[in-house]
Amino acid sequence: MADPVQITFLGGLGDIGRNCAAIESGGEVLLLDCGVLFPDEDMPGAEFVLPDLEYLRDKADRIVGCICTHGHEDHIGALPRALEWLSFPVYASPFTLGLIRNRLEEREVSDRATLVPIGDHDRVRIGSFDCEFIPVTHSVPSGLISAIRTPQGVILHSSDFKLDLNPVDGRRTDLARIGAIAHDEGIRLLLCDSTNSEIPGSSRSETEIGEVLRGVFAAHPDRRLVVAAFSSHIHRIQQVADAAVESGRKVATLGLSMKRNFALARELGLLRLPDHAVIDVAESEHYPPGQLCVVSTGSQGETRSALAMAATGDSRWIDIGPDDTVVLSSSPIPGNEVRVSRMINNLICRGAKVVHSGQLEVHTTGHGKQDELRTLHTVADPEYFVPVHGEVRHLAAHAELALNMGMASDRVILARDGEQVELSDRGLANRGQVTSGDYYYVNGQLIERDRELFSERFILGGQGVVNVVVVLSRGESRLLARPRLESKGWVGPDLVRELEQAGADEVAAVVEEYLESGEGDGLERLVRRTAGQFVNHNTGRRPMIVPIIIEL
Ligand SMILES: [Zn+2]
Numbered sequence: 229m230a231d232p233v234q235i236t237f238l239g240g241l242g243d244i245g246r247n248c249a250a251i252e253s254g255g256e257v258l259l260l261d262c263g264v265l266f267p268d269e270d271m272p273g274a275e276f277v278l279p280d281l282e283y284l285r286d287k288a289d290r291i292v293g294c295i296c297t298h299g300h301e302d303h304i305g306a307l308p309r310a311l312e313w314l315s316f317p318v319y320a321s322p323f324t325l326g327l328i329r330n331r332l333e334e335r336e337v338s339d340r341a342t343l344v345p346i347g348d349h350d351r352v353r354i355g356s357f358d359c360e361f362i363p364v365t366h367s368v369p370s371g372l373i374s375a376i377r378t379p380q381g382v383i384l385h386s387s388d389f390k391l392d393l394n395p396v397d398g399r400r401t402d403l404a405r406i407g408a409i410a411h412d413e414g415i416r417l418l419l420c421d422s423t424n425s426e427i428p429g430s431s432r433s434e435t436e437i438g439e440v441l442r443g444v445f446a447a448h449p450d451r452r453l454v455v456a457a458f459s460s461h462i463h464r465i466q467q468v469a470d471a472a473v474e475s476g477r478k479v480a481t482l483g484l485s486m487k488r489n490f491a492l493a494r495e496l497g498l499l500r501l502p503d504h505a506v507i508d509v510a511e512s513e514h515y516p517p518g519q520l521c522v523v524s525t526g527s528q529g530e531t532r533s534a535l536a537m538a539a540t541g542d543s544r545w546i547d548i549g550p551d552d553t554v555v556l557s558s559s560p561i562p563g564n565e566v567r568v569s570r571m572i573n574n575l576i577c578r579g580a581k582v583v584h585s586g587q588l589e590v591h592t593t594g595h596g597k598q599d600e601l602r603t604l605h606t607v608a609d610p611e612y613f614v615p616v617h618g619e620v621r622h623l624a625a626h627a628e629l630a631l632n633m634g635m636a637s638d639r640v641i642l643a644r645d646g647e648q649v650e651l652s653d654r655g656l657a658n659r660g661q662v663t664s665g666d667y668y669y670v671n672g673q674l675i676e677r678d679r680e681l682f683s684e685r686f687i688l689g690g691q692g693v694v695n696v697v698v699v700l701s702r703g704e705s706r707l708l709a710r711p712r713l714e715s716k717g718w719v720g721p722d723l724v725r726e727l728e729q730a731g732a733d734e735v736a737a738v739v740e741e742y743l744e745s746g747e748g749d750g751l752e753r754l755v756r757r758t759a760g761q762f763v764n765h766n767t768g769r770r771p772m773i774v775p776i777i778i779e780l
C-alpha cells in the first residue's frame with residue numbers, strides 16, 4: 229500500500245482568483261501557487277482576498293515549499309501576507325521570481341523565503357516530492373506546467389494556459405513531454421485550468437495580435453501611440469515595441485509596474501529592443517508625436533492608474549490630446565467595463581482617438597478554449613481529473629467536457645474551496661470540507677473574515693450615516709442638552725440642517741416622554757427607532773443610524 233496523497237483547495241475553485249492548493253504526503257506539505265482574488269463591488273474597500281491560509285496554521289513547520297506556476301497576481305499575490313507568518317522556499321521561473329521579489333520587498337518579508345529559480349524541463353526535489361517543470365504558453369512569459377511525482381503517481385497541474393502554436397518567443401507548450409510522461413508513467417490526476425471551458429473553439433495566437441497592432445501603427449503615422457496593456461504581458465509589449473521600432477518610434481513606459489516589468493524582462497532577455505529605441509517618458513516632449521510610442525498600465529481603467537490619470541489631465545508625465553491614438557490592448561475584466569468606458573469617454577473628450585478590443589482584435593485571451601482543453605486531456609490521458617481555476621460554472625463546464633470525451637463519471641471529481649480530495653490505492657475521492665475555504669479580506673494592515681464589515685460599508689456607501697447624540701444626567705434622568713443629529717452622506721447640503729433640526733426635535737420629545745414614564749425597551753433602541761422612522765418618513769432613505777447616549 230502506497231501512502232495516500234491529499235490535495236486541499238485553499239482557493240481558486242469557485243472564483244477566478246486566490247489560487248492555492250496544498251498537496252500533502254508523508255507529513256509534508258507542498259503549496260501550489262499562492263495568489264489573491266481581486267474584490268468585486270460586494271466587498272467595498274477590500275484591497276484583495278487571500279486564500280484560506282488558516283488551514284496551514286498547524287502545519288507551518290511541515291511546508292517544504294511553494295511552486296508558483298507563473299507571475300500573475302492570482303498566483304503570487306498572497307505570498308507577502310503568507311510569508312509574514314509562514315516561512316518556506318518559493319520555486320518559480322526567473323521572471324516569476326522577479327515579480328515575486330518586488331512584492332516581497334514592498335512588504336519587507338524578503339528574508340522569510342529563499343527564492344529558488346527553476347528552468348524549463350528542470351526536475352527538482354522539493355521535500356520528497358519529485359517535481360518536473362514543463363514549458364507552457366500563457367499571457368505572461370515563462371509559465372510552467374508542474375508534473376509532481378508522489379507515492380500515488382504523477383499529479384499534472386496545467387497552470388494557466390492556452391495552446392499557442394505560434395508564440396511570440398517561440399517557446400511552445402511541450403505537449404510531447406506530457407505525452408511521454410503519460411505513456412511511460414501514466415498521469416494519475418490532472419488539475420486543469422477551467423477559465424474558458426464554456427467557450428468553443430481555440431484562442432487566437434498572440435502573434436496574430438502583433439499583425440493587428442502593426443496595422444494600427446501604420447494607419448497613424450503622424451500621431452503618438454499610447455498602448456495600454458497588462459504590465460506582465462511581456463509578449464504583447466514585445467509586439468508593441470516591434471511595431472514601434474519598425475515605424476521609427478522611440479518607446480517610453482508609463483506607470484510604475486510597466487517601468488519595472490519592462491526593465492526586468494529586458495534584463496532577463498525576455499523583451500528585446502535596442503537601447504537607442506528606449507527613452508524615459510520625461511524626455512518624450514522632445515520628440516514629435518509620430519516618433520513616439522508610450523506603453524502604459526491602466527488598461528482596466530483603474531482609477532489611480534497612469535492612463536486613467538492621463539485621461540482626466542492629471543498625469544505628471546503626459547498630456548493626452550488631439551495628436552494621440554490610445555490603444556487599449558486588453559479586454560475589460562468583468563466588473564471593470566464601466567471604468568474602462570468612462571476612461572474611453574475621457575480620452576475622447578481630450579481629443580484623442582481610441583482603439584479598443586470592441587472594434588479591432590487588439591487583444592486575445594491567455595486561457596485555452598474547449599478545443600485546447602480537449603487537446604491537453606487527450607495528450608495527458610489522466611486517470612482522474614479535477615477542474616480548477618474557475619467559477620463554479622467554469623468548473624462544471626470543464627467536467628462536462630471531460631465526460632463528453634469519454635471519461636467515466638467516477639473519475640471526474642468536482643471540488644470547491646475548502647474541500648480535500650485524496651488519492652489512494654483505491655482511487656480519488658472527495659473527502660469534503662476540511663477547512664472553511666472562507667474569504668480572508670485584506671483591509672489595510674488587518675485581515676478580516678467577517679462579511680458584516682462589508683454590509684456596513686454598503687449601507688454607509690449607499691445611504692450615509694446619521695449619528696444621534698443624546699446627553700443625559702445620570703442620576704436625575706433628564707436631558708442635559710438638546711439632542712443632536714449629525715449626518716454624512718444622507719441628504720444634500722440644502723436640506724440637511726433643517727432635517728437634522730426637525731429630527732432632533734422629534735428625538736427630544738420621545739426621549740423626554742421615556743425619561744418621565746420610565747417605560748420602554750431601552751433608550752438606545754428607542755433613539756434608533758425614532759430617528760430611523762423620522763429619516764425614512766421624511767426622505768425615504770435608510771442610512772445607518774448610530775445612537776450615541778452620553779450619561780454625565
Ligand atoms: Zn490565473
Ligand SMILES: [Zn+2]
Nearest residue numbers: 298300366388
Ligand atoms: Zn495567469
